[in-house]
Amino acid sequence: MTKLRGRRATAIVAIATSVALAATACATDAGAEGDDRISVAMMQPPKASMNPFSDDAFKLSRWSVGETLVQLNDELGIDPMLATDWEQVDDLTWTFELREDVVFHDGTAMDAEAVVNTLDRAAAYSPPPRVLNGITIDAEATGEYEVTITTDSLDALLPNRLASPQLSILAASAYLDDGSVTPVGTATGPFVLTDFSSTEATLDRFDDYWGEPAAIAGIDAYFVPDGTARAGSLRAGEVDLAESIPVSQVELLDPAMVNEVLQPRTTFLTLNSASGPFTDPAVRAAARDAIDTDSIVEGVYEGYADPAVGLMGPAIPWAAELRGDVESGIEPAAIEGTPITLATYTDRAELPEIAVRLEQQLEDAGFDVTQDVREYVNIEADLLAGSFDAAIVSRNSLLDMGDPLSFMAQDFTCDGGFNISQLCDPAVDALVDTALGLPIGEERQEATMAVEAAIMQLDVVVPLVHDRVVQGEANTYVDILRDPIERRLITVETHPA
Structure with a gap:
C-alpha cells in the first residue's frame, strides 16, 4: 500500500528550469488585497467556448480559476490542492481526502458528491478529456469528504492525470442541460471567470476563496493570436504581460521585458x-x-x-x-x-x-x-x-x-x-x-x-x-510565474511592482 503526501511524492523528471518568478518586490505588498487589475495578451482564443474538458482548461489554470484535486509542483511531483491527502489502496484503487472549506464560485459547497459529479461527467464526455485517453475511471463518494477512484487497469500516474487542468472540479451548475460545460462562475480558484468572448475575458477576485485571497482585484485577458500584435501591445503599454513573443519581435522590446523560458x-x-x-x-x-x-x-x-x-x-x-x-x-x-x-x-x-x-x-x-x-x-x-x-x-x-x-x-x-x-x-x-x-x-x-x-x-x-x-513582461507587476509546463501564470501572489 502506497501513501503519498504533498511534496513527498516522487518527481517524474527534474526539468532543467523550474518555475521562475518575475522579480519580486517587498514581500509585505504581496499579501495585501488591492484594486489593481492586470492586463494580459493571451496567445490563443478559446477553442471550445472555454469548455474545461478541452485545451481551454489550461487558460483557466493559468488564470487561477480552475483547480484540481492535486497539482504538479516545480519538480513535477504531486502536491495537495482540493484534496489534502491520498492513498493507493491497491493496484486499481485510490482514495482522496478533500478540503472541507471549499466554496464554488456559485456559492455552493464542494464535497465528495461534487467531485464525483465532475469526474463522472469527464469520463462520459465525448470526446473525453485527452488526459483520460487509454484509461477508464470510476469515482465514488465514500464519505462526505472522501472520494474513491477505481481504474480499469494499473495506472502509476493517476495523480498526474487528476492534476490536469482538464479535470478541474466544477459546481453542478457548470453542466448544462444541452451537454455543454461552462466555467463561468462555477470553479473554485482565487479568481472567478465572470465573462468571456472570442476576443477577451474578465476575471475578478473571489472573496470566498478557501486559501489566501488574491493580491489584485482581477485580470483582463485579451486573446491576440497575432504575435506581432501581442508584442506591440506590450511595447505600447496596453498590457502588462504578453504570452509567447515571436523571436522576430524580441529585439524591438526593452531587454528588461524579455524573459526566456x-x-x-x-x-x-x-x-x-x-x-x-x-x-x-x-x-x-x-x-x-x-x-x-x-x-x-x-x-x-x-x-x-x-x-x-x-x-x-x-x-x-x-x-x-x-x-x-x-x-x-x-x-x-x-x-x-x-x-x-x-x-x-x-x-x-x-x-x-x-x-x-x-x-x-x-x-x-x-x-x-x-x-x-x-x-x-x-x-x-x-x-x-x-x-x-x-x-x-x-x-x-x-x-x-x-x-x-x-x-x-x-x-x-x-x-x-x-x-x-x-x-x-x-x-x-x-x-x-x-x-x-x-x-x-x-x-x-x-x-x-x-x-x-x-x-x-x-x-x-x-x-x-x-x-x-519568450514571455513578455512590462515589469508593472511582480510574482508572475514563468512556467515551463504552461499551467500557471497569474497567482494569488501576483501584485503591482
Missing part, C-alpha cells in the same frame, strides 16, 4: 501515415532527408531554439543520455513532382515561417507543396482528422501529465487523442503499453526513450527544433 516544447513535422503519399515509408524518408533543421534555428528562431535530434529536448535532462537509435535506415524514394499538402497555424508566429522554408526544402527534393495555414482554432479538427499530408506542430511534451511518455501515447498510438500523424503501429503500441505500467524512475525513463526511438525509426515525425519561449 526553457520549455519541454518541440516543434516537429508530422507525416500522415494513414493516407496519401506518406503511407510509403520511402517517401517519408525522402521528406526526412530533405529537411535542414540548422537553417530553421538560425533563419527563423535567430538562435532562440535548439536543433532537434529527437522528440525530447534539453529541458528533459535525462533524455540525451538515454536516447537510443533514432535513425530509420529506410532508403529514400526518388521524388518527381509528388503533390503534398503542408499545414500549420499562425498562433505561433514562427510556424508559418518554418512552412515557407520547408516548402522550399521539400520542393528542392522533388515534392510539389501546397500550404494550408490558418489560426489554430480553425485547423485543429482537420489536423486530427488526417486531412493533410504533413503538418508543422508545436507540442509541450509535459503539458498533459508532466510525463513525456504520456505525450507520446497521445500523439503516436492507435487510440491516441492527438494523433496528427495517424500512426497505428502494433509494435509502438506494445512498447507504450508496457512502459505506461512502469513506476516513476529510471526504468520508466529508459522505456520512454525506447518508445521515442521506435517512433522516430518509422519516419512519421521529423523533429525540427526545441523551443525557448
Whole structure:
C-alpha cells in the first residue's frame, strides 16, 4: 500500500528550469488585497467556448480559476490542492481526502458528491478529456469528504492525470442541460471567470476563496493570436504581460521585458501515415532527408531554439543520455513532382515561417507543396482528422501529465487523442503499453526513450527544433510565474511592482 503526501511524492523528471518568478518586490505588498487589475495578451482564443474538458482548461489554470484535486509542483511531483491527502489502496484503487472549506464560485459547497459529479461527467464526455485517453475511471463518494477512484487497469500516474487542468472540479451548475460545460462562475480558484468572448475575458477576485485571497482585484485577458500584435501591445503599454513573443519581435522590446523560458516544447513535422503519399515509408524518408533543421534555428528562431535530434529536448535532462537509435535506415524514394499538402497555424508566429522554408526544402527534393495555414482554432479538427499530408506542430511534451511518455501515447498510438500523424503501429503500441505500467524512475525513463526511438525509426515525425519561449513582461507587476509546463501564470501572489 502506497501513501503519498504533498511534496513527498516522487518527481517524474527534474526539468532543467523550474518555475521562475518575475522579480519580486517587498514581500509585505504581496499579501495585501488591492484594486489593481492586470492586463494580459493571451496567445490563443478559446477553442471550445472555454469548455474545461478541452485545451481551454489550461487558460483557466493559468488564470487561477480552475483547480484540481492535486497539482504538479516545480519538480513535477504531486502536491495537495482540493484534496489534502491520498492513498493507493491497491493496484486499481485510490482514495482522496478533500478540503472541507471549499466554496464554488456559485456559492455552493464542494464535497465528495461534487467531485464525483465532475469526474463522472469527464469520463462520459465525448470526446473525453485527452488526459483520460487509454484509461477508464470510476469515482465514488465514500464519505462526505472522501472520494474513491477505481481504474480499469494499473495506472502509476493517476495523480498526474487528476492534476490536469482538464479535470478541474466544477459546481453542478457548470453542466448544462444541452451537454455543454461552462466555467463561468462555477470553479473554485482565487479568481472567478465572470465573462468571456472570442476576443477577451474578465476575471475578478473571489472573496470566498478557501486559501489566501488574491493580491489584485482581477485580470483582463485579451486573446491576440497575432504575435506581432501581442508584442506591440506590450511595447505600447496596453498590457502588462504578453504570452509567447515571436523571436522576430524580441529585439524591438526593452531587454528588461524579455524573459526566456526553457520549455519541454518541440516543434516537429508530422507525416500522415494513414493516407496519401506518406503511407510509403520511402517517401517519408525522402521528406526526412530533405529537411535542414540548422537553417530553421538560425533563419527563423535567430538562435532562440535548439536543433532537434529527437522528440525530447534539453529541458528533459535525462533524455540525451538515454536516447537510443533514432535513425530509420529506410532508403529514400526518388521524388518527381509528388503533390503534398503542408499545414500549420499562425498562433505561433514562427510556424508559418518554418512552412515557407520547408516548402522550399521539400520542393528542392522533388515534392510539389501546397500550404494550408490558418489560426489554430480553425485547423485543429482537420489536423486530427488526417486531412493533410504533413503538418508543422508545436507540442509541450509535459503539458498533459508532466510525463513525456504520456505525450507520446497521445500523439503516436492507435487510440491516441492527438494523433496528427495517424500512426497505428502494433509494435509502438506494445512498447507504450508496457512502459505506461512502469513506476516513476529510471526504468520508466529508459522505456520512454525506447518508445521515442521506435517512433522516430518509422519516419512519421521529423523533429525540427526545441523551443525557448519568450514571455513578455512590462515589469508593472511582480510574482508572475514563468512556467515551463504552461499551467500557471497569474497567482494569488501576483501584485503591482
